[in-house]
Amino acid sequence: MFRLFPFLLLLSTEALADERTFWRQAREGVEGYSAVVGVETNKLIQATGSQWLYIRNELIAGTGAWVLALTVFALACFYLIRGKVCLTEPRSGEMIERWNKKERWLHFYTATLFIILAITGLSLLFGRSLIIDWVGHEAFANYAEYAKIIHNYAGPLFSVGLVLMGLIWFEDNKFRKIDGLWFRQLGGFIGNKHPSAGRMNGGEKAWFWLLMTAGFLVTVTGLNLDFPNLEQYRLVMQISHIIHSVAALLLIVGALAHIYIGTIGTEGALEGMITGKVDKTWAKQHHDLWLETLEKQSSTTCGERKHTTESISQNKSETLLKKS
């Protein structure tokens, strides 16, 4: 502290009462007058910057690096031990539509933007310690300049994707009692159980709600950081930056797990999202209640549909819960 303010040291030894008041005011960021117009130009010292520096450099970058590394490590271990979750019965050859075209487009639109945002964002957080030595100072700075711009523009587009996802998948992602059972059976990842699930299983719902909540936070704080011309105080920017980074890191951890499960982790999952169709065997193993609902739907007339759908999954999940 004193290294920063050699003159403060001098003044405090002078022990003049009002000088001390002045410097206390200055350090507290008391606003005065300045002929230089602008935001906070009338403050001498903005003291929370040092806390922000500590939180960003030590807690977020330091802890964040560990959390990301451990996530990748854990997924790799899981893959080595458990391997792919395969279909336990042979494919039936009968295909069922799981994701319609709109859903698939929305998924990959948001996913692409997410990956762009994650890479450019992580570059600003870790690039200095990881990439500069590797590609050179100038090359990294050139890249980082584009990374910043791309990040700033891709952000709001990503948020549009989030909002749409929230709208079309909200109904399917409401938590129901049956999801508790899914979690208690560890989603079938450990052990040989095939826990019951509707169109979305407990894990998918958890990911959806992480996306919605952390996504909301990154959106609000990101928009704030996107527009430094709105005359925000530095404190607002510092807090926004912290929330933005923490929420984004949580999303990246979630996305790593999601990508793992959706690709090499589960047989047949990715093909569902790419082609929109899944094998009936797959549907039965992973989303039995959903399959039942679909089957029931096609055998009832359209007027009765909605009512029956709900009561079927309701009844089934109640029996399942009793059994467990």
Added chain:
Amino acid sequence: MARMKFICDDDRCIECDACITACKNENEVPWGVNRRRVVTLNDGKADETSISVACMHCSDAPCAQVCPVNCFYTTEDGVVLHDKDLCIGCGYCFYACPFGAPQFPQDGAFGNRGKMDKCTFCAGGPEEDFSEAEFEKYGRNRLAEGKLPLCAEMCSTKALLAGDGDVISKLFSQRAVERQLNQEESDNSASGPKLWGWKTAYKE
């Protein structure tokens, strides 16, 4: 090696804002950017106090610690400079700096920040000394000319001091001691030596 520092004597600063103007003119800084500013606290009250502030060329500069492209460097003279060719205008240095020294010209839509600009202690930048590129990006390199920053050089009350930290802090503490002595003397007799500063002006 000398470590360059600024000290502003709040007992002497009369808020004439000449340092701001001198800096702007000498360095031809970008539009909307002021590398130096004068802040007055308790304006209009008996304990009104003004200080001229710019980059303080910190020893362990917070700005340098957060810069994602690591574009800051400290010169042999202890001046904290940065490389505008590397800067990406992220604003992190501005969030970390206690003095609000880093400034940004707007560049492009939505308030996108351009390259950061801040006080260079009139020491130019990484470009070759006295080159046109150096002047254009960073302003005058007075240090290389053997001169001190213009703001301090032309300060009419010598409130703003710039130079080797050891030298100017000695000067400053000597001032403070003498001021104290003068104060005591003038308290005892009506004809004591006159002092600089508000305490005389307001007869506190």
